[in-house]
Amino acid sequence: MKIVSDMTALLTGMWITWQHIFRRPVTIQYPEEKRTPYPRYRARIVLTRDPDGGERCVACQLCSAACPVDCISMQSAEAADGRRYAAWFRINFSRCIFCGLCAEACPTLAIQMTPDFEICKRDIMELLYEKEDLLIDGCGKSHDYNFYRHAGIGVTQPRGAGPKEKPPVDVRGLLP
Amino acid sequence: MPKLIIDSISVEVADGTTVLEAAQSVDIPIPHFCWHPALGKAGACRVCAVKLVDGPVKGIQMSCMLPAQDGMVVSTTDPEAVAMRRHVIEWLMINHPHDCPVCDAGGECQLQEFTIAGGHGIRRYTGSKRTHVNQDLGPFIAHEMNRCIQCYRCVRFYQEYAGGTDFGVMGSAGKVYFGRFQDGQLESPFSGNLVDLCPTGVFTDKTARFRARYWDYEMAPSVCQGCSLGCNTTPVARYRELLKTTARQNKAVNGWFICDRGRFANNEVNDPQRPRTPLVDNRESSRDEALDALLLRIAQIEEQYGTGSIAIVGSPRLALEGALLLPLLAQCCSAGALCYFTSQEESDTTLFLTGLLSAERSASQQDVRKSDCIVICGCDPLQEAPMLALAVRQAWRNGGVVYVIGDGIDLPCTFTTVASLDAVPLADAKQPVLICSAANRPDLLAATLKQQTHLKLAVLFPEANSFGAAQLAMAQGAISLERAVASGTIKGIISVEADIPPQLLAGIPFVAALDWRLTEAVRTAQVFLPTTAWVEMDGTAINHEGRAQRFKKVMHPGLPLRGLGPAVHPPHIHRSTPPGGDPQPAWQIVALIIAGLSGERIAEPFSERWKRLRELEAESEGVMTHDL
Numbered sequence: 001m002k003i004v005s006d007m008t009a010l011l012t013g014m015w016i017t018w019q020h021i022f023r024r025p026v027t028i029q030y031p032e033e034k035r036t037p038y039p040r041y042r043a044r045i046v047l048t049r050d051p052d053g054g055e056r057c058v059a060c061q062l063c064s065a066a067c068p069v070d071c072i073s074m075q076s077a078e079a080a081d082g083r084r085y086a087a088w089f090r091i092n093f094s095r096c097i098f099c100g101l102c103a104e105a106c107p108t109l110a111i112q113m114t115p116d117f118e119i120c121k122r123d124i125m126e127l128l129y130e131k132e133d134l135l136i137d138g139c140g141k142s143h144d145y146n147f148y149r150h151a152g153i154g155v156t157q158p159r160g161a162g163p164k165e166k167p168p169v170d171v172r173g174l175l176p
Numbered sequence: 177m178p179k180l181i182i183d184s185i186s187v188e189v190a191d192g193t194t195v196l197e198a199a200q201s202v203d204i205p206i207p208h209f210c211w212h213p214a215l216g217k218a219g220a221c222r223v224c225a226v227k228l229v230d231g232p233v234k235g236i237q238m239s240c241m242l243p244a245q246d247g248m249v250v251s252t253t254d255p256e257a258v259a260m261r262r263h264v265i266e267w268l269m270i271n272h273p274h275d276c277p278v279c280d281a282g283g284e285c286q287l288q289e290f291t292i293a294g295g296h297g298i299r300r301y302t303g304s305k306r307t308h309v310n311q312d313l314g315p316f317i318a319h320e321m322n323r324c325i326q327c328y329r330c331v332r333f334y335q336e337y338a339g340g341t342d343f344g345v346m347g348s349a350g351k352v353y354f355g356r357f358q359d360g361q362l363e364s365p366f367s368g369n370l371v372d373l374c375p376t377g378v379f380t381d382k383t384a385r386f387r388a389r390y391w392d393y394e395m396a397p398s399v400c401q402g403c404s405l406g407c408n409t410t411p412v413a414r415y416r417e418l419l420k421t422t423a424r425q426n427k428a429v430n431g432w433f434i435c436d437r438g439r440f441a442n443n444e445v446n447d448p449q450r451p452r453t454p455l456v457d458n459r460e461s462s463r464d465e466a467l468d469a470l471l472l473r474i475a476q477i478e479e480q481y482g483t484g485s486i487a488i489v490g491s492p493r494l495a496l497e498g499a500l501l502l503p504l505l506a507q508c509c510s511a512g513a514l515c516y517f518t519s520q521e522e523s524d525t526t527l528f529l530t531g532l533l534s535a536e537r538s539a540s541q542q543d544v545r546k547s548d549c550i551v552i553c554g555c556d557p558l559q560e561a562p563m564l565a566l567a568v569r570q571a572w573r574n575g576g577v578v579y580v581i582g583d584g585i586d587l588p589c590t591f592t593t594v595a596s597l598d599a600v601p602l603a604d605a606k607q608p609v610l611i612c613s614a615a616n617r618p619d620l621l622a623a624t625l626k627q628q629t630h631l632k633l634a635v636l637f638p639e640a641n642s643f644g645a646a647q648l649a650m651a652q653g654a655i656s657l658e659r660a661v662a663s664g665t666i667k668g669i670i671s672v673e674a675d676i677p678p679q680l681l682a683g684i685p686f687v688a689a690l691d692w693r694l695t696e697a698v699r700t701a702q703v704f705l706p707t708t709a710w711v712e713m714d715g716t717a718i719n720h721e722g723r724a725q726r727f728k729k730v731m732h733p734g735l736p737l738r739g740l741g742p743a744v745h746p747p748h749i750h751r752s753t754p755p756g757g758d759p760q761p762a763w764q765i766v767a768l769i770i771a772g773l774s775g776e777r778i779a780e781p782f783s784e785r786w787k788r789l790r791e792l793e794a795e796s797e798g799v800m801t802h803d804l
Contacts, residue, residue, distance in 0.1 A: 060277035061389040075415070075737075076386040084278040084386050088745035107277045130745045152273035152307055152322050159322075160307035168309045171346045171353040 036115075039141075042100045043117035045091055047110050047131065048140035052156065055135065056110030056147065059086035063102035063111050071095035072102060083148065083155045089131040094124050108147035112140040180231070180248035187244075195239040195250055196224055206252055207261060207290040209375045210327040211240035214432040215337060221327050222264045223290065227254035236260055265294040271306040271350075272376070273322045280318070281377030283390035287325060288376075306350060314361025316368060316440050318382040326352050329373045333366075337433075339569050339588030340364035354378065364588075365562045368439040372423050372432075381420045383440055388414035396728035397424055397794035399717055400438035401493065401710050403561040404637035405541065406719030406798075407434045411711045413731035416754060417738055418445040418711055428542045428797045429719070435562035444693065445709045446736050451694055452756035455704040463705065463758060467765075470670075470688050470703045471772045474509050477668040477686050484512035485667040487660045491674040492517065492526070492639035492646075495715035496724065496789070497781040498672055498762035499645055503652045505670070505766055508773040513660035514652055516645040518676050522638070523649065523656040525614040529635045530646035530722075532625060535802040538721035539609045539632035545570040547632075549605030551597065553621070554582040555613035560636045561720075564611065571609075597621075602628045609634055614642075637720050640710075644718035647801065670769075671697040672762055673707060690765050706759040708733050713761040716789055723798040724789055733759040 028035055037043070050056050059076030077087035102111050121127050139145075148156040152165055160168040179188045182199050189198045194217065199206050209221035217240040224239045231248035236257060239250070251257060269291060276282045308321035331354055334340040342363045347353045356362070362370075370379040394413040399406050400421070407430035411421045420442065423434040444450075454466035461469075477485055488506040490499050499516065506514040517523035544550065544567040557565040565587055572578050572589035579600045580591045594600055602608050608628065612621060613636035625631060637643060648654070660666050661680050668686035669676070676697045681687055689701035692709045710717075711730040718724045734754030737746055767778040782790045785804050792799055 058277050059386070060282065061392065062277065065389065065391050078386050090745060125748055128748055132744075147277070151275040151278060152305060153275050153278060153320070159309060164302075164304045165307050166304045168307045169347065169351040169353065171308075171351065171355075173347075173351070176349055 037117065039115065040113075041115035041117070042098045042103075042113040044093070044114050044119050045096070045098075045102065045129075045134065046112055046114055046136045046140065047086075047089065047134045048112055048136060048138060048142075050146040050148075051139055051144055052146060054083070054146075054148070054156075055085050056108045057086045057089060058084045058108055058110070058147065059089065060084075060107065062105040062107060066101040066105035068099060068101065069095050069097055081155055082153060086131055089134060091129045091134060092127065093119055093129055094127040109140070109142045109145050114140075178244045178246045178248075180244050180246070180250060182250040183252055189244050193244050195226060195237070195242045195244050195248070198244045199226075199239065199250070199252065204252060206239050207293065208240055209286060209290075209325060210329060212329055212333075212373065212432075215329060215332045215373075217241055218328050218332065221268070221325065223261055223268070225257050225260040225264065227251045227257040229254070262294045262296055265291050266296045266300070268325045269296060269299070270301050270303070271322075272325065273305060273307075275320075275323070278386075279320070279323065279377040280380040280385060281323075281374070285377060286375035287323075308353060311355045312359040313356065313367075313379075314382075316382055316436065317362060317370060318380045318385055319355065320378055320380070321353060321355065323377045324352075324354060325376055327375055328354075329375065330354050330370045330379065333369060333373050333433075334362075334364060336573075337570075338364050338366040338369070338566060340367070343367075365436050365558065366433060366566060368436045369423065369433045383442060384412070384420035387417075387419045388412075393419075394731045396730045398711060398727040398730060399640070399719075399725045400434060400441075401640040401717070402435075402438040402441055404635075404640060404642050404720035405430070405561045405563050406640065406717055406723065406725050407438055407563050408725070409434055409438065411730045413711065415737035416731060416734040417736035418442040418731065426797055428540050429723070429725075430541060430563055431545070431567075433563070433566065435566070437562060445711055446738075447694075448735070449694060450692060451698055451704060452706050452733070452735065453758055454706060455701070457702055463760070466703055466705050467768055467772060470705070470769065473686055473688070473703060474668070474670075474773070478510070481665075481667040483510040485665055486511045487513040487515055487657060487666045487669050489515045489518070489657050489669055489671045489674040489676065490645060490648075491672070492637065492642040492644075493675075494641060494645070494673040494762060495710065495713070495717060496641060496644045496786075497715055498766055499641065499648050500781050500783075500786060501763050501766040501770065501778065502672060503648075504776075504778070505770055505773075508770050508776075509670075511670075512665050513657070513663075514654045515657040515660055515674075516649040516654050518657040518674060518680065520656040520658045522614065526637060526642055526646045527650055529612075529614060529637075530643055530650070532622065533633060533635060533643070533722055533802075535722070535800055537625070537631075537633050538802075539611075539634040540721050540723070541567045543607070543632055544568060544609050544611070544634060546574075547571045547605075547607045547609040548574075548576045549579070549600070549602065549608040550576055551579045551581065551600050551602070551608065551610045552585065552587070552591070553597065553610060553612040555611065555615060555636055556585050557611060557636065558586055558588070560613055560638075564634065564636065568611070597624050602631055606630075608632070611636070614638060635720055640719070641717045643720060643722055644716075644724070644801070647718070647722075669697070671695075671701070672766060690762050692759060705765050706733075707762040707765060708759045712759065715761065716792065718801055719798075722801050724792060724801045725798040726789075726792045726794040726796075728794045733757055 064072040071092040074089040075087045208224040210218040219241045226239045229249045310319045313319045331345045334343045408424040408426040410424045412419045456469040488511045490502045569589045578591035609632045611634045671689045687701045688703040689697040690705045692707045712733040735756030
């Protein structure tokens, strides 16, 4: 009997509708109401500092190489103490797709994703974030890593004084 | 001719070829650090291990040390050989620091490549790493000894190939150190090649320190414009700045290397003072305004002083494309003189020496390297064309004898000083080469050349396209600017990348200049049009032996991003051309002037006998232009 099955389908649908009318709504009234995103949410990118307060970014260009939309550009430079740093660092957030490949590629844990997704601007040029907009005063998600402690090039400590390093070789020594 | 089988591919190679080279000849890559085609083998790195399955030798062998023999069956993919290579890489990485992000070789590092290819990813060794103290090796080369993997390439090149004495290897066992006895600039004029040779980041280019990564480089095959040898290079640019120059292989010309003079020559192209905007009476204007002004002034000069009062001046550093259009330009503005050289003396000697250089006579750098008797006649290759001195050293290393006529000449090899050409046993030599320069008394050479028919000649001209300019000057009956000005009829000069001394410009009412350097002619010019440097255009240059070589455009012209004022970051401005992006190749501007004068549009500078150069490939060995 076709009419019976049609009625059943109609009433089942109506039943589900009525059930939902008395449930608590799941819609959040954004922006009056806000949800807390998870800590590993991928939104606005920041540049972090190492535990000693120095800039973590060494401008090695791995993030810009990994970026599928080419929204990162930078220029590296050398400080007086031999530290390599970013002279300027630019992320074009109007182009960024928040895929997180840059943070994954970063060998010094400098570039990190934050849960702050509210970065809409009326003027698109304001979405060009320069280094001063990106750099934060903190370590982000990793509290104890300082790349230069392990690099062996003598920036944060004299050469050969880092963890798991032998003191510099005496080239003129005759001992084996 | 031994015949062997490598990875199931049968190969026949010449006697004395190593298994590594035999494998490379059939495109089977075998990782290697210490072996280099120009330096040969050292057996130091142990990373080229292969397994010999059958034949006269069996088991794991170093392919770079093993001469190919008949009946060898080689496997590069045998599990035992792969494991050996993986372990060697792991062992090389034991002391290698964790600093790839701050290393300039990162991205162009053979150690990085072979580590990844070998599959070593996780460090198993838990001991400490060896460290070294670096040296200050001068303004051009940065030293980071922690990264060294002891392949000995640097010292083999520096001491054996280039004859340097101030750099070497010290220490023993795990403490081996490659450096100078004391801090100081490397003395060899070929020291920059250490950067190209080092398979990792021990030696990096200090002039391009921390500027860019390999994957961001703008690169193209190019030809050095430092002297007339035409060594092949690959310049590297980024953000409209010429960062560095690396050597490019051309077996007939420079082999694998270039000299420091050609390598560290970026400043002129990047110079913030470089004229990049068209000027009319020292007022900035657009290209079209400047072109209109130039056409108007040409007409005015002709009206005022009559036809034949304008001189078109090219130069030996102007690329062949531009030089070829100058006769047409001279015709269009009924010029009184067409000049490719400014000084009469340079014109005379260059034309004479070019006349001596037939296809059989001219010696390439490869001919010099192969020669058994070299005579250097009154010139100093180490000063005028350093790579030729390096070629002379290779001939000497292979048993050739070097004779020098003249005083105060230094060479990176031992030589015999003789009084004149008669004292040299040229008749007994198999492949003798005579090296001279335009500063010589060429009349003395002609007689010797007539007697010794097998004697080859290498002439050191001052500029990259001297030979081409001389060929054109001969064909067009051009005179020197000195003579043209002395005649008194010249009232206007159109200088196309010419270096004109101030005294020749002094009494001339109208000067127009096309150039990319800030020359005297540019300073005095009433109309100036900027041209591109060789790295900013496609062009052709004919080197000292008559070999035409193509160079390709590496980067767009424009003010380097680094020179754009005091702002911390590049400006947030959209524009279609970069600031300072007006320069055009000289031949295109000449073509525009010709179009303005006669209405004839030229899209292709190569015509008639030069047609063959249209298809010239930059990656080729070049084309000899004697018989075009």
